[in-house]
Amino acid sequence: MKEHIRQRLFEQMGSSIAMPDRPRPIARKQARPAQATSAILVIDDEPSCLEFTTTVLQSNGYNILAAQSVAEGKALLQANPGVTLIITDLKMPREDGFSLLAYLRDTFRFSHIPTIVLTCCTDQNIILRAIGLGAREYLIKPFTADLLLTRVRRLYDKTKGNILLITDNEQTVVILKRTLIGDGFRVSAACADAEIRELLTREPFDVAVCELILEDRTGLDLLIGVRDDGYFLPFLFIADSLIKLSDEDIRSAGGFGLVKKPFNNNDVLRAVTAAITRSRHT
Structure with missing residues (x-):
C-alpha cells in the first residue's frame, strides 16, 4: 500500500482517529475452512x-x-x-x-x-x-x-454476486442493501471485527464495499488486515464527498475504487459489477 495515501487520509480526518504504526489484522492468521457444499x-x-x-x-x-x-x-x-x-x-x-x-x-x-x-x-x-x-x-x-x-x-441461480458490506452507518446499510439486493446481489453487512471474521470464514465473497472512514480506523487499515489474513477480495470504498482522495489514489493504495456520497445507484452498481468481474478473472 502507498503509505502517503494513508497518511493523507489521516490528515484529512484530523484527530478523530490516531494513526497506528501498523493496521491491526482482523484475526490471527489461520487456515481457511473448506468451502461447504451449498x-x-x-x-x-x-x-x-x-x-x-x-x-x-x-x-x-x-x-x-x-x-x-x-x-x-x-x-x-x-x-x-x-x-x-x-x-x-x-x-x-x-x-x-x-x-x-x-x-x-x-x-x-x-x-x-x-x-x-x-x-x-x-x-x-x-x-x-x-x-x-x-x-x-x-x-x-x-x-x-x-x-x-x-x-x-x-x-x-441468478445471484449476480456476493457482497460484504462494511459500514457503521445504518443509513448507508439501508441504501446500499436496497440498491444491491434489488439488482440481484446478495449482501451481508458487518462492522465489528467478530462479525467480519465470521462472515469471511463462513462464505466466499466477490467484493467488499467498505466505508473509507470507520469509527476507530480507516477502511485502508481494514483492507491491510483482511489481506494479512489471506483474503484477497477486491475492496470498493465509499466516502463522503468532502474526502479529498481520488479514485486513482484509492487504486494506488490497493483498493479497487472509490464511490462518493451521496450515492448514485448506477455508479454503485457499475463499480460493484466491475469489481466482481475482476475478482472472478484473477
Whole structure:
C-alpha cells in the first residue's frame, strides 16, 4: 500500500482517529475452512409436500436438506453452513414458519439467507406478514414443479454476486442493501471485527464495499488486515464527498475504487459489477 495515501487520509480526518504504526489484522492468521457444499433447506410437516418438493429439486441437480419441523430445520441450519436458500411451510405445529422467519431475521449468521414460504392460504394479509418478516418469495399450495423451479432459480441461480458490506452507518446499510439486493446481489453487512471474521470464514465473497472512514480506523487499515489474513477480495470504498482522495489514489493504495456520497445507484452498481468481474478473472 502507498503509505502517503494513508497518511493523507489521516490528515484529512484530523484527530478523530490516531494513526497506528501498523493496521491491526482482523484475526490471527489461520487456515481457511473448506468451502461447504451449498444446499437448499426444505421444511414442511406434510410428508407428501416435503417429498414432492425435495424430489423435484433433487432431480434438477440441487443438494437438499429436509426437515419436518422448525426445530429440526434450525438444527440442520446450524450444522450446515452451506445452506443458501430456505423453503418453509408457514402453518406447522409448535413453531411455525413465521417464527422461523423472525429467527432468521434476528440471527446474524442466517439473516442473509433468502426464504421462500409455502402456504395453503390465499389471504393477502398472511402473505404480507411473511414478506414483512423477510420472505423473498411465496408459493400457494398445491403448486407445480415448474412454478417451484421458477421461484428457486430466481433466488438461487441468478445471484449476480456476493457482497460484504462494511459500514457503521445504518443509513448507508439501508441504501446500499436496497440498491444491491434489488439488482440481484446478495449482501451481508458487518462492522465489528467478530462479525467480519465470521462472515469471511463462513462464505466466499466477490467484493467488499467498505466505508473509507470507520469509527476507530480507516477502511485502508481494514483492507491491510483482511489481506494479512489471506483474503484477497477486491475492496470498493465509499466516502463522503468532502474526502479529498481520488479514485486513482484509492487504486494506488490497493483498493479497487472509490464511490462518493451521496450515492448514485448506477455508479454503485457499475463499480460493484466491475469489481466482481475482476475478482472472478484473477
